[in-house]
Amino acid sequence: MKPLTFDVVIIGAGAAGLMSAQLAGALGHKVLIIDHSLRLAEKIRISGGGRCNFTNINAAPECYLSQNPHFVKSALSRYTPYHFIELLDKFNITYHEKTLGQLFCDGKSQTIIDLLDFLCTQNGVTRKMGVTVKNITQSPLGFTIDSSIGTINSGQLIVATGGLAIPQIGATGFGYNLARQFNLDIVPISPALVPLTLDPKDLITFANLSGISFNSEVTTGNTSFVENTLFTHRGLSGPAILQASSYWSAGETISINMLPSQNIADIIKENKSSNKKLSTLLGQFFSSRLANTITDTLGQDHSISQLSNDDTLRLTQLIHNFTLIPSGTSGYKKAEVTKGGVSTKDLNSKTMMSKVNGLYFIGEVVDVTGWLGGYNFQWAWASASAAAT
Numbered sequence: 001m002k003p004l005t006f007d008v009v010i011i012g013a014g015a016a017g018l019m020s021a022q023l024a025g026a027l028g029h030k031v032l033i034i035d036h037s038l039r040l041a042e043k044i045r046i047s048g049g050g051r052c053n054f055t056n057i058n059a060a061p062e063c064y065l066s067q068n069p070h071f072v073k074s075a076l077s078r079y080t081p082y083h084f085i086e087l088l089d090k091f092n093i094t095y096h097e098k099t100l101g102q103l104f105c106d107g108k109s110q111t112i113i114d115l116l117d118f119l120c121t122q123n124g125v126t127r128k129m130g131v132t133v134k135n136i137t138q139s140p141l142g143f144t145i146d147s148s149i150g151t152i153n154s155g156q157l158i159v160a161t162g163g164l165a166i167p168q169i170g171a172t173g174f175g176y177n178l179a180r181q182f183n184l185d186i187v188p189i190s191p192a193l194v195p196l197t198l199d200p201k202d203l204i205t206f207a208n209l210s211g212i213s214f215n216s217e218v219t220t221g222n223t224s225f226v227e228n229t230l231f232t233h234r235g236l237s238g239p240a241i242l243q244a245s246s247y248w249s250a251g252e253t254i255s256i257n258m259l260p261s262q263n264i265a266d267i268i269k270e271n272k273s274s275n276k277k278l279s280t281l282l283g284q285f286f287s288s289r290l291a292n293t294i295t296d297t298l299g300q301d302h303s304i305s306q307l308s309n310d311d312t313l314r315l316t317q318l319i320h321n322f323t324l325i326p327s328g329t330s331g332y333k334k335a336e337v338t339k340g341g342v343s344t345k346d347l348n349s350k351t352m353m354s355k356v357n358g359l360y361f362i363g364e365v366v367d368v369t370g371w372l373g374g375y376n377f378q379w380a381w382a383s384a385s386a387a388a389t
């Protein structure tokens, strides 16, 4: 079979791959995008509860974890959330802000996939799904890719194969292995934006709280997030925990403030003459199951007037600084992203080209991990744009 020849080959038809393919195509390059999966951009499809939280209007370098926190600056400043919004506006795709700058489609996530796919077609990109890449070698004119559709020659090679989160829909370590083959460094990887698990002895304490969520400030190390925490049958989840998980390392303590905007000692003081039961007072701030569980730690449901100073101190500690050491995370099967990846010290922050001429890495495969809430797609769009243009 005669080898296929392209200016640019992109491996991985997910968020970053499709974006870079359509942009490179628009610039007149002969582009091929391939993916081992039969379905296009599965992660876009399942993202944001099916409505794709496609960007965050507050996306800024501080919202990303990387060994080099400055690395994202160039790409993010050249392709901002407003560039993506402009693209959606042009195609009359409507959206709304849910909370904290998070923009979601009004319709289904599929709308975003269809748009990127349409732009690829419009810009002359060749797309092939269900393709297995067997081997890649460097050649005098670029790269030779040995694949299930034959030999492909390409001047430039863009790797957009993402991370390991949700292997059930096609995530693989392909990008990391290829980087190693070309002697690029990998920052150790781990699941991030992931629920935290608890030891069986801790789970017994929270057994009847599964499904309950509450507003909280979760702190790990020097980093805190104020959002909801959710008790699950395996441990803790909810946005505040997912955010904290990206900063948490095994063995570290996390602290939960269950009433971040109020002070329980002041509330008790204001109600000191009241005959109201403690569980009733706590029920004003928490679900009854959580209020009862907190009350149970004092051994008895006293009226507020009967609470001792020691009781108030114990409640303050429990409510404002509840600490525990998670046993681990729920792993890649439940993670939204992979932390770590191809080291930014081996990549050019303006072009995403690695120290290997013509070899680029974009999106989640790179050691850049965004917060929860549209930041990871914004990185996919911005890094894709940097590589393509």
Ligand code: FDA
Residues within 6 Å of the ligand: 011, 012, 013, 014, 015, 016, 017, 034, 035, 036, 037, 040, 041, 042, 043, 044, 046, 047, 048, 049, 052, 053, 054, 055, 131, 132, 133, 160, 161, 162, 163, 165, 166, 169, 170, 171, 172, 173, 174, 335, 336, 337, 362, 363, 364, 365, 373, 374, 375, 376, 377, 378, 380
């Ligand atoms: P992505 O994973 O999108 O694409 C990689 C592509 O490479 C896939 O098509 C895959 O099949 C292909 N591939 C992998 N191995 C290959 C191989 N060996 N050969 C060929 N192809 C291969 N982010 C956000 O900002 N807002 C949100 O709402 C959400 N929601 C969300 C929900 C869930 C459940 C998950 C798991 C993740 C999110 N995310 C998110 C994160 C977001 O989906 C993620 O960061 C981006 O999709 C990353 O884009 P990439 O293009 O880098 O990888």
